[in-house]
Amino acid sequence: MCDNNDLIEKLLESEKELKYCKLDLKxxxxxxxxxxxxxxxxxxxxxxxxxxxxxxxxxxDCVKPLYIAxxxxxxxxxxxxxxxxxxxxxxxxxxxxxxxxxxxxRLDTCSLFNKVTLGKILKDEGMExxxxxxxxxxxxxxxxxxxxxxxxRNKKHKHEEDKTEACCIYEFEEKKIFxxxxxxxxxxxxxxxxxxxxEDTDKVRGRGGYFTPQEWxxxxxxxxxxxxxxxxxxxxxHVDEETLNRVDSIIKKVDCICFYVEKQL
Numbered sequence: 001m002c003d004n005n006d007l008i009e010k011l012l013e014s015e016k017e018l019k020y021c022k023l024d025l026k027x028x029x030x031x032x033x034x035x036x037x038x039x040x041x042x043x044x045x046x047x048x049x050x051x052x053x054x055x056x057x058x059x060x061d062c063v064k065p066l067y068i069a070x071x072x073x074x075x076x077x078x079x080x081x082x083x084x085x086x087x088x089x090x091x092x093x094x095x096x097x098x099x100x101x102x103x104x105x106r107l108d109t110c111s112l113f114n115k116v117t118l119g120k121i122l123k124d125e126g127m128e129x130x131x132x133x134x135x136x137x138x139x140x141x142x143x144x145x146x147x148x149x150x151x152x153r154n155k156k157h158k159h160e161e162d163k164t165e166a167c168c169i170y171e172f173e174e175k176k177i178f179x180x181x182x183x184x185x186x187x188x189x190x191x192x193x194x195x196x197x198x199e200d201t202d203k204v205r206g207r208g209g210y211f212t213p214q215e216w217x218x219x220x221x222x223x224x225x226x227x228x229x230x231x232x233x234x235x236x237x238h239v240d241e242e243t244l245n246r247v248d249s250i251i252k253k254v255d256c257i258c259f260y261v262e263k264q265l
Contacts, residue, residue: 024089031063034137034191035071038064041189041232041260042072042133050074053132056184058112059139062087062094069103074132077103078125080110080118082204112143112180134185140192141200144207146171153196153212168206172215174222182227182263191233191258194251213251220247223261233258 042048050072057065060079069077084090090107097105106125110117136143148168150157157167181188194210203209211219220239223229229239234254237243250257 024087027061027087028063031061032067035064035067037233037256038135038137038189038191038258039071040236041187041191041230041258048072050132054078054127055133055135056080056131057135057137058181059137059142060084060107061137062090062107064135064137065105065107066093066097066101069097069101069105073101074103076125077105078121078127078131079105079107080112080121081107082109082111084109113145130183131185132187134181134188135191136181136188137191138193140177140190141172141194141209141211142202142204142207143177144170144172144209145176146173148206150206150209165205166203169209170206172211172219174219175226178223178227178261182261186262188261189258190260191256193256195255213248216251217244217248220244226264228262228264229259231257231259 039048042050050068051074053074055065055068055074055077057077057079058081060081062079062081062084065077065079068074084107087093094105094107097103106121108117108121110121112118147170148165149171150167150169153169178188192211194216196210196212198210200208200210220229221244224239224241224244231237231239231247231250234257235246235250237246239247239259
C-alpha cells in the first residue's frame with residue numbers, strides 16, 4: 001500500500017511538471033506566431049531597421065524580447081510585467097540571451113502604474129529620452145483604471161467592496177492610458193486578442209476583461225481624432241474618420257488585431 005501511494009505521488013508530481021512544460025512550450029510557440037503578426041508595426045516607409053533602437057515591452061511574455069533581439073538586433077529591450085514568476089524560464093532567458101545577441105535584454109516585475117519602481121528601472125538604464133517603441137502585446141485590456149462597468153454587461157452584477165474585486169471590470173480610459181504610453185515612447189504598438197464571450201483567465205481584480213466591440217469603437221474614435229493611427233493586421237491602412245467603419249467591420253470578423261499610434265506631426 002505504501003509503495004502504491006509513493007507511486008501515485010510521483011505520477012501526480014510528474015503530471016504537474018508536464019503541465020508546466022506544456023504551458024512554457026505554448027508561450028514560446030504563441031509568441032513566435034504573434035511576432036509574425038506584429039513585426040510590420042516596427043517598419044518605417046516599409047523598412048524595419050531597429051539599429052540603435054530601444055523598446056519597452058509592457059506585459060512582456062519574456063520570449064518576444066528574445067525573438068526581436070535575434071531577428072532585428074535593437075540596442076535595448078526592457079520588459080515589464082506585474083508577475084514574471086509565471087515564466088519559469090525568465091531568469092535563464094535573461095542571463096543566457098547574452099550568449100546569442102548583443103541586444104541588452106532586461107526583464108523586471110513591475111506595473112506600468114508603479115511610478116517609483118518604473119522610474120528606478122528607467123533611471124538605471126539611462127532612459128532620459130523616450131523609447132523608440134512601446135509594445136503592448138495582449139495587455140491593453142489589463143490597463144483598465146476607471147469605474148466598474150461590469151453591470152453594463154451583466155445586469156445581475158453586484159459590485160462587492162472587497163480586496164479582490166474579482167467580479168469587476170474597470171472602464172478603459174483611453175485618453176489617460178494613451179497619453180501615458182506616448183509619454184514613454186514615440187510609437188505605441190498594440191497587439192490585442194479579444195473575445196467578449198471568453199473568460200479572461202489572467203484577469204487581476206477589475207483590471208482585465210476583453211474589449212467589447214463598443215469599447216473598441218470608442219477607443220478608435222478617440223485615437224483617430226487625436227493621433228496618427230495605422231492599422232497593421234489583418235489589413236494595413238490609415239485610420240481616420242473616413243476609415244473608422246473598416247475597423248468596425250474587421251473587429252466583428254477576427255479576434256486579434258495589431259495597430260500603432262504616434263503623436264501627430
